[in-house]
Amino acid sequence: MPDKRVVEDLHLRDLSKRFGDFVAVDDLTLTIPAGSFFALLGPSGCGKTTTLRMVAGLEDPTDGSIVIGDRDVTGLRAFKRPVNTVFQSYALFPHLDIFENVAFGLRRRGIKNVKPTVEAMLELVELTPMARRKPKQLSGGQQQRVAVARALINEPDVLLLDEPLGALDLKLRRQMQIELKRIQTEVGTTFVHVTHDQEEAMTMADTVAVMNEGRIEQMGEPSEIYELPTTVFVARFLGQSNLFAGKRAGSGADSVKVAAHGQEFGIPNSRNSAPGADIIVGVRPEKMTIVDAGDPIPDGHDRISGRVVDVSYTGVSTQYLIAAPWGEEISVFEQNTVVGDRSLVGDSVDVHWAPDHAFGLDGTGIAPSAVESEPVSGN
Amino acid sequence: MPALLPTSGSSAPPQVAARKARTGYLLLLPGMGWLAVFFAIPFITLIITSLQVPTGASGVYAPGFDIANYGEAISQYGDLYVRSFIYAGLATVFALLIAYPLAYFIAFRGGQWKGLLLVLVIAPTFASFLLRTYAWRTILADEGPVTGFFDALGVLPEGRILSTSIAVVAGLTYNFLPFMILPLFAALDKVDHRLIEASNDLYASPVTTFRKVVWPLSLPGVVAGTLLTFIPASGDYINAQLLGSITTRMIGSAIQVNFIQFRDYPIASALSVILMFVILIVVSIYIRRSGTEDLV
Amino acid sequence: MKFVRRHILTVVAMLVLVYLFIPIAVIGALSFNDPPSKYNTKWYGFSVDAWTNMCGIPGVCESFLESIKIGLISTFVATVLGTMVAFALVRYRFRGRKSTSLLIFLPMATPEVVMGSSLLALFLNLTFPLGVTTVIIAHIMFTISFVVVAVKARLQGLDQSLEEASRDLYANSSATFRYVTFPLVAPGIAGAALLGFALSFDDFIISFFNAGTLVTFPIYVWGAAQRGIPVQVNALATLVFIVALTIVLVAQFVAWRKRKFLQASTAERDADLKALSMDAFSRS
Numbered sequence: 001m002p003d004k005r006v007v008e009d010l011h012l013r014d015l016s017k018r019f020g021d022f023v024a025v026d027d028l029t030l031t032i033p034a035g036s037f038f039a040l041l042g043p044s045g046c047g048k049t050t051t052l053r054m055v056a057g058l059e060d061p062t063d064g065s066i067v068i069g070d071r072d073v074t075g076l077r078a079f080k081r082p083v084n085t086v087f088q089s090y091a092l093f094p095h096l097d098i099f100e101n102v103a104f105g106l107r108r109r110g111i112k113n114v115k116p117t118v119e120a121m122l123e124l125v126e127l128t129p130m131a132r133r134k135p136k137q138l139s140g141g142q143q144q145r146v147a148v149a150r151a152l153i154n155e156p157d158v159l160l161l162d163e164p165l166g167a168l169d170l171k172l173r174r175q176m177q178i179e180l181k182r183i184q185t186e187v188g189t190t191f192v193h194v195t196h197d198q199e200e201a202m203t204m205a206d207t208v209a210v211m212n213e214g215r216i217e218q219m220g221e222p223s224e225i226y227e228l229p230t231t232v233f234v235a236r237f238l239g240q241s242n243l244f245a246g247k248r249a250g251s252g253a254d255s256v257k258v259a260a261h262g263q264e265f266g267i268p269n270s271r272n273s274a275p276g277a278d279i280i281v282g283v284r285p286e287k288m289t290i291v292d293a294g295d296p297i298p299d300g301h302d303r304i305s306g307r308v309v310d311v312s313y314t315g316v317s318t319q320y321l322i323a324a325p326w327g328e329e330i331s332v333f334e335q336n337t338v339v340g341d342r343s344l345v346g347d348s349v350d351v352h353w354a355p356d357h358a359f360g361l362d363g364t365g366i367a368p369s370a371v372e373s374e375p376v377s378g379n
Numbered sequence: 380m381p382a383l384l385p386t387s388g389s390s391a392p393p394q395v396a397a398r399k400a401r402t403g404y405l406l407l408l409p410g411m412g413w414l415a416v417f418f419a420i421p422f423i424t425l426i427i428t429s430l431q432v433p434t435g436a437s438g439v440y441a442p443g444f445d446i447a448n449y450g451e452a453i454s455q456y457g458d459l460y461v462r463s464f465i466y467a468g469l470a471t472v473f474a475l476l477i478a479y480p481l482a483y484f485i486a487f488r489g490g491q492w493k494g495l496l497l498v499l500v501i502a503p504t505f506a507s508f509l510l511r512t513y514a515w516r517t518i519l520a521d522e523g524p525v526t527g528f529f530d531a532l533g534v535l536p537e538g539r540i541l542s543t544s545i546a547v548v549a550g551l552t553y554n555f556l557p558f559m560i561l562p563l564f565a566a567l568d569k570v571d572h573r574l575i576e577a578s579n580d581l582y583a584s585p586v587t588t589f590r591k592v593v594w595p596l597s598l599p600g601v602v603a604g605t606l607l608t609f610i611p612a613s614g615d616y617i618n619a620q621l622l623g624s625i626t627t628r629m630i631g632s633a634i635q636v637n638f639i640q641f642r643d644y645p646i647a648s649a650l651s652v653i654l655m656f657v658i659l660i661v662v663s664i665y666i667r668r669s670g671t672e673d674l675v
Numbered sequence: 676m677k678f679v680r681r682h683i684l685t686v687v688a689m690l691v692l693v694y695l696f697i698p699i700a701v702i703g704a705l706s707f708n709d710p711p712s713k714y715n716t717k718w719y720g721f722s723v724d725a726w727t728n729m730c731g732i733p734g735v736c737e738s739f740l741e742s743i744k745i746g747l748i749s750t751f752v753a754t755v756l757g758t759m760v761a762f763a764l765v766r767y768r769f770r771g772r773k774s775t776s777l778l779i780f781l782p783m784a785t786p787e788v789v790m791g792s793s794l795l796a797l798f799l800n801l802t803f804p805l806g807v808t809t810v811i812i813a814h815i816m817f818t819i820s821f822v823v824v825a826v827k828a829r830l831q832g833l834d835q836s837l838e839e840a841s842r843d844l845y846a847n848s849s850a851t852f853r854y855v856t857f858p859l860v861a862p863g864i865a866g867a868a869l870l871g872f873a874l875s876f877d878d879f880i881i882s883f884f885n886a887g888t889l890v891t892f893p894i895y896v897w898g899a900a901q902r903g904i905p906v907q908v909n910a911l912a913t914l915v916f917i918v919a920l921t922i923v924l925v926a927q928f929v930a931w932r933k934r935k936f937l938q939a940s941t942a943e944r945d946a947d948l949k950a951l952s953m954d955a956f957s958r959s
Contacts, residue, residue: 056843057842057843058839058842058843077842077847078839078842078843079842079843079844079845079846079847079850080845083843084843084844085839085840085843087836087839087840088836089834089836091834091836091837091839091840092840093837093840093841093855094837094859095858095859104841104844104846104854105844105845108844108845108846108850108854109845133940136937137937137940137941137944138944139944139945139947142944150844151843151844154844154845399767399768400767400768400769402767403763403766403767403768403769404763404769406759406760406762406763406767407759407760407763407769407775409756409759410756410757410759410760410819410823411760411775411778411779413756413815413816413819414778414779414782414816414819414820415778417794417797417812417813417815417816418778418781418782418790418816419778420797421790421793421794421796421797422793424793424796424797424800425792425793425796425797427796427800428796428799428800477691477694478691480684480687480688480691481687481688481691481692483684483688484684484685484687484688485688488684488685488688494927494930494931495924495927496692498920498923498924498927499692499695499696500692500695501923502695502696502699502916502919502920502923503695503696503698503699504873504877505873505915505916505919505920506698506699506702506912506913506915506916507877507892507893507896507912507915508877508879508893509879509893509896509897509900510698510702510896510904510908510909510912511698511699511702512698513896513900513904514697514698514699514701514702514705515698517701517705517717518697518698518701520717553694553695553698556695557695585680606784607783607784610784610785610786611786611787613786614785614786614787614788614789615786615787615788616788616880617879617880621900630788631786631788631880634788634792635788635792635880635883635884638792638795638884639883639884644796644799647792648792648793648796651788651789651792651793654786654788654789655785655786655789655793658784658785658786658789662781662784666777
């Protein structure tokens with residue numbers, strides 16, 4: 001088992017990639033801390049894979065630089081970089097057996113006695129009996145472990161993973177998520193994981209960066225960026241959000257009031273990222289509670305009255321769609337803590353939440369209809 | 380200090396891009412050069428030769444611009460061209476009719492035997508082309524059972540098969556059959572079986588399904604097979620010589636005779652140029668409709 | 676009625692297949708002929724003389740060896756040149772792609788008579804002596820296109836990410852080619868070479884135009900066809916046929932065996948997987 005090594009930070013500075021007129025990666029600057037499990041999360045086409053390939057050396061940047069520690073590796077070709085990749089399709093060499101696949105990088109670097117190292121690595125990923133088989137004879141999960149072993153054995157400064165779990169079924173994926181996290185903690189290498197699956201990113205990563213259209217929208221710990229999104233895109237892409245567009249209507253000592261649809265909602269200053277008068281109030285569905293119309297609600301809570309238009313029972317929770325007076329459909333998730341206690345379609349209800357759970361987004365230049373009539377989740 | 384790469388519109392820094400392009404040209408050069416020198420240029424030489432004038436000495440010609448050579452070629456051998464294209468056309472049609480069922484069978488009913496069946500289709504070409512054609516001489520011999528059978532049916536205008544156009548067309552059909560089977564198979568193999576299921580689901584009988592679904596989808600293969608059969612067949616003269624008679628002569632033998640025996644190079648070249656010209660017209664019609672990407 | 680409908684396609688297909696082999700059977704049968712003149716015009720009697728005494732008739736074996744020699748040389752050169760072109764077409768960007776594709780396609784679409792005669796015209800005008808050299812030049816010329824097509828197909832089917840993985844794992848361009856690209860393209864190249872050899876060995880028209888006094892095997896057969904073909908020719912041709920067929924059938928068999936083996940181990944791994952997921956489920 002490789003010992004914990006001295007690893008360095010990975011810096012991307014003003015990194016850009018253009019294909020003709022199309023900008024895939026737009027002036028990206030970020031630092032990935034050494035030894036962390038970092039996730040680049042975003043929808044297809046957002047530039048996350050392109051960024052990964054630039055770090056690997058498989059694409060040349062149009063602008064900018066990539067620095068590991070204090071070494072600028074931008075000009076280095078792929079086979080000279082201390083960076084290894086786990087490919088989405090695994091890219092295992094079909095004409096070589098598992099042993100030779102894993103040993104490939106070592107051999108190319110001129111290392112003579114590869115046997116003990118390879119065998120140790122196969123032990124780590126629990127594939128020792130498969131050493132002489134060909135990739136075609138292994139299952140998807142096993143192939144994926146070979147791909148990881150093949151990359152890790154070279155003790156890279158950075159390990160890049162390009163949506164490695166996409167092809168696996170749910171149960172296997174969960175297993176592999178835990179596996180990868182365990183390996184990363186043991187080995188201590190910086191992992192950069194590219195994915196479109198937000199649940200996966202949040203489960204595995206120490207830090208998540210949400211990318212959209214070549215830019216990073218928000219970056220931070222999973223709980224941080226989930227509980228306090230700072231852009232509409234992040235609010236929608238990570239989980240679901242109810243959004244109401246409004247205007248600043250005054251401020252208190254540590255909170256701000258927003259007027260929307262004839263009502264006033266409160267947001268703590270610390271949770272408001274809107275600089276000006278246009279503020280979008282956001283509340284996550286699981287932070288809301290339903291009571292029958294007119295029933296008492298806790299002090300200080302904000303309330304919207306409406307009518308139930310849909311009820312979906314999902315086992316763990318019940319998901320409601322409530323039609324607000326201005327037509328918007330509000331989504332509410334309630335955990336099924338009490339059996340049978342559910343509102344019905346057509347009921348008049350009140351939806352309430354604590355202002356501490358609300359967040360404010362910059363609404364400058366965004367038409368209210370854009371955030372209020374679209375489906376609640378961006379996925 | 381982080382270095383900034385020079386801005387460029389392309390996806391690679393200029394030196395890398397240039398290196399890549401240059402390697403590409405270097406790889407192309409020997410092979411394409413060979414084709415340019417020994418395929419393309421000879422056509423020019425052919426045309427030049429076709430315009431040469433006799434010097435009186437046998438087999439020796441001087442550069443000239445005697446277009447009359449073409450006139451002479453056509454007037455002497457014009458009927459051979461017509462005959463060649465008719466024979467080649469008939470052979471192509473027959474080849475299509477015979478090849479289609481086999482190609483269809485292999486594509487749709489072949490299953491795990493596809494590879495083996497394709498080997499069997501190609502296998503006959505491992506035996507000498509000349510000998511296979513010659514073998515038909517034995518099979519279609521005047522006193523043989525095959526000729527006897529058809530004669531009894533009364534379908535033989537001259538009472539024999541050999542030395543008639545029937546034998547020549549039959550020979551051409553046989554020899555170029557694999558060139559029709561393989562492209563047909565390739566096209567039919569690509570047809571998604573689920574399309575046939577969908578067609579049946581939508582009330583189409585097997586015959587209608589073939590007419591409306593399978594046949595149209597197999598057309599690229601039909602076109603490719605037609606080209607690969609018609610073109611070589613029109614230039615062939617082996618079949619005509621071994622299985623036919625003077626009345627079934629094809630243009631290929633006229634070209635050969637003029638080159639090798641008569642050493643009348645201008646006429647021979649003119650004949651060849653005209654043939655190539657017609658072929659090029661056929662090929663360009665095909666390219667016009669299908670583009671060049673799928674050619675190679 | 677249904678029985679007929681189901682099976683009529685099979686019957687017709689099998690008939691066509693048989694039709695393809697009829698002349699082969701005749702060639703083979705006549706190789707056992709025992710004609711008094713030693714030339715095959717019709718069946719006389721059974722004899723293995725032609726097989727035991729293959730080089731009995733002067734010129735037969737000489738021409739056969741010439742064809743083999745020419746085949747090996749031209750196939751080698753054409754395979755190398757054609758493979759390079761295929762790589763350029765698939766892996767590199769360059770201008771003039773359309774004309775390149777056209778120039779590669781045309782030799783496959785041109786009648787042999789035209790190709791043979793135009794080459795002859797070239798050699799005549801350059802007063803270049805006709806013989807082995809000109810025949811080899813011609814054979815290389817018409818083989819290149821087929822090699823390009825065969826190798827290109829194989830190359831295009833190659834997963835690009837395999838070469839990226841190789842570069843990611845510290846292999847530079849030549850190491851990547853040597854350890855990843857070439858081994859995976861090799862079967863395609865081998866197939867192309869075999870095809871090239873077959874084309875060269877059996878070529879008559881183009882060779883005839885450009886051989887001068889040289890006699891290749893097909894040229895010998897052609898000459899003999901006027902007088903009468905020696906039985907030895909049938910024996911040699913049948914031998915070539917059997918050898919070629921055997922090679923191809925063995926290749927098919929090897930591939931079939933590999934498939935069967937993979938199916939068996941796949942079944943085994945699926946069973947393993949099932950056990951694994953049961954295990955994981957009970958643990959989680």
